[in-house]
Amino acid sequence: MKATIEAAHARKLKVTGHLCSVGFREAAALGIDDLEHGLVVDTEFFSGKKPDVCPSARAAVAEETKLDVTGAEIQGMIRDLVAHHVALTSTLPVFEQLVPGRPAPQARVLDSMSADARNDYLSTRVRLSATPDSPWPAMFVKEMQFEREFVKAGGLLLAGLDPTGIGGVLAGFGDQREVELLVEAGFTPLEAIHIATANGAQFLGESERIGSIAKGKQADLIVINGDPSKNIADIEKVQIVFKDGIGYDPQKLTDSARGLVGLR
Numbered sequence: 001m002k003a004t005i006e007a008a009h010a011r012k013l014k015v016t017g018h019l020c021s022v023g024f025r026e027a028a029a030l031g032i033d034d035l036e037h038g039l040v041v042d043t044e045f046f047s048g049k050k051p052d053v054c055p056s057a058r059a060a061v062a063e064e065t066k067l068d069v070t071g072a073e074i075q076g077m078i079r080d081l082v083a084h085h086v087a088l089t090s091t092l093p094v095f096e097q098l099v100p101g102r103p104a105p106q107a108r109v110l111d112s113m114s115a116d117a118r119n120d121y122l123s124t125r126v127r128l129s130a131t132p133d134s135p136w137p138a139m140f141v142k143e144m145q146f147e148r149e150f151v152k153a154g155g156l157l158l159a160g161l162d163p164t165g166i167g168g169v170l171a172g173f174g175d176q177r178e179v180e181l182l183v184e185a186g187f188t189p190l191e192a193i194h195i196a197t198a199n200g201a202q203f204l205g206e207s208e209r210i211g212s213i214a215k216g217k218q219a220d221l222i223v224i225n226g227d228p229s230k231n232i233a234d235i236e237k238v239q240i241v242f243k244d245g246i247g248y249d250p251q252k253l254t255d256s257a258r259g260l261v262g263l264r
């Protein structure tokens with residue numbers, strides 16, 4: 001990891017990672033720029049941690065649910081990340097899928113999948129919701145608390161996704177869900193929108209060009225029929241998508257991708 005980070009930085013590139021055997025503080029000391037997923041994948045507090053070995057996610061998460069995000073261990077880790085200017089990518093929809101009792105997947109998401117991908121995804125969800133003693137309900141709440149604590153300490157939180165896992169978090173729809181879940185986590189709607197837009201641009205060093213709406217900036221934006229600053233679910237009511245200043249009909253874009261996720 002150290003060699004990768006040095007080679008990337010020599011080329012003025014940034015490095016982010018979904019870590020498993022390396023803990024967050026170790027990665028911060030090596031100079032990593034961003035960490036994917038949050039506390040869920042940080043194994044530095046796992047009692048069975050061994051160098052170069054990724055522990056079972058379930059075992060590591062089960063232990064993590066017992067940690068207090070306001071306690072010395074996690075607060076110390078957060079301070080260390082902030083001091084090293086390490087950003088964090090929130091991917092709450094990825095973990096929401098693992099929690100029984102959460103809202104059912106939306107029809108527009110299922111319609112975008114191929115029949116095989118849809119069957120795989122739905123049967124995995126049914127299986128997970130029947131798993132006794134799942135650590136995920138507690139971990140999902142803890143992850144939300146952790147992300148709030150990270151921002152409170154001055155950390156740069158980004159909004160991201162991951163189409164892997166059990167396969168139900170799709171680009172676009174999942175990004176909207178991420179913003180809604182940031183609000184559920186305790187951020188105001190405007191803070192959540194800022195995390196998903198301006199913070200990403202700031203991390204990339206592209207704030208002069210993208211990340212907010214201003215004269216002279218690139219016209220990548222969406223027009224919404226509603227007010228997501230008051231009701232965050234309005235973020236799904238997209239009327240027009242502008243990319244490089246050209247407007248697209250979101251319904252036609254969605255229709256053009258129907259049944260394709262899982263095929264290409």
Ligand SMILES: [Zn+2]
Pocket residue numbers: 018036037162
């Ligand atoms: Zn990942």
